[in-house]
Amino acid sequence: MKKDITTIPISEVFEPKEGCPICCLRDMLESRLVEYVLGPSMMEPDVRMETNKLGFCSRHYGDLFSQRNKLPLALILESHLAHIKNSDLKRDTDLCFICQNVDSHTEKLLANLFALYGKEPAFRHLFSQQQxxxxxxxxxxxxxxxxxxxxxxxxxxxxxxxxxxxxxxxxxxxxxxxxxxxxxxxxxxxxxxxxxxxxxxxxxxxxxxxxxx
Ligand SMILES: [Zn+2]
Ligand SMILES: [Zn+2]
Incomplete structure (x- = not known):
């Protein structure tokens, strides 16, 4: 996966001072991942293998389904069904490609947040001013x-x-x-x-x- 998809400057999330900044971070990651899954990832065999295997949770199927172009989602579902068929219907229903990626990238971005908080008094002030x-x-x-x-x-x-x-x-x-x-x-x-x-x-x-x- 290209790095720029999940690169989010922490200040961009905290500057607006509206709502919960970590919700804002998660929403940005989610919408970028939805776009990525239905777009560029279709051309990346290793990511296709992962989406075929994991599938998505109902919330993220909902997000994928709400996009205008239905063909990429249908192709993903076709491969995912083939995967389930080949594994004798074994599928862990808790798995989701987007949830997994949101979680792992959130952890990385939180590491940036803590580093910033540790060294920048201006960021500490910005943090305290959140809604x-x-x-x-x-x-x-x-x-x-x-x-x-x-x-x-x-x-x-x-x-x-x-x-x-x-x-x-x-x-x-x-x-x-x-x-x-x-x-x-x-x-x-x-x-x-x-x-x-x-x-x-x-x-x-x-x-x-x-x-x-
Ligand atoms: Zn939140
Ligand atoms: Zn999910």
Whole structure:
């Protein structure tokens, strides 16, 4: 696989300060991999061998299927079915070529992130200014930090992660509580104020799962 497909400058992901930056990183990797699977990878026999063997999860089949040109996907499915037929229907349904690549490239990009965090005060500041960290990525970052950052920087990093996730959780909790209270008969008037709570369910599910409903 060509390196430029998965090369993403960390600052590009953090500069917009919108949503969870690690979700943004994952989304960029996913969309590049979808394009790659349906385009250039068709000409690379070693990658074709891998997609034939692994197949995809339902989310990523969905992404591949939503693209306009159906022929590359049909060709991949044709080879994948042939592979399953030849292996007596043995297929591990947890496997996915895109998930595997997103995971391995995320690890590499996180190594760049930690290196940057360790040496650049400006990046540490940019990190602390993010809008939020979703819960799955809060867990990912805080787990990895323990082996990737020295003690002093680690403390600073963990507390930055903590406030990004905890502050967002506090806002969500307030909004979802307000959302529930809107169903109380006392709020049942036309001018009842929803405040910022109208999409509290969607935002809460996103925070908990890192995916939009
Ligand atoms: Zn996230
Ligand atoms: Zn997948």
């Amino acid at each position: 939020l960290l979703c819960l799955p990525h809060y867990r990912l970052l805080t787990t990895r930090a323990k082996s990737k950052l020295n003690k002093k920087i680690q403390k600073d990093f963990l507390s930055a992660c903590q406030s990004l996730a905890a502050n967002h959780l506090k806002d969500l909790h307030r909004d979802i509580t307000h959302f529930c209270s809107m169903f109380d008969w006392r709020s049942n008037s036309e001018d009842a104020d929803w405040g910022t709570s109208k999409d509290a369910i969607e935002r809460t599910i996103y925070f908990l799962t890192s995916r939009n409903v």
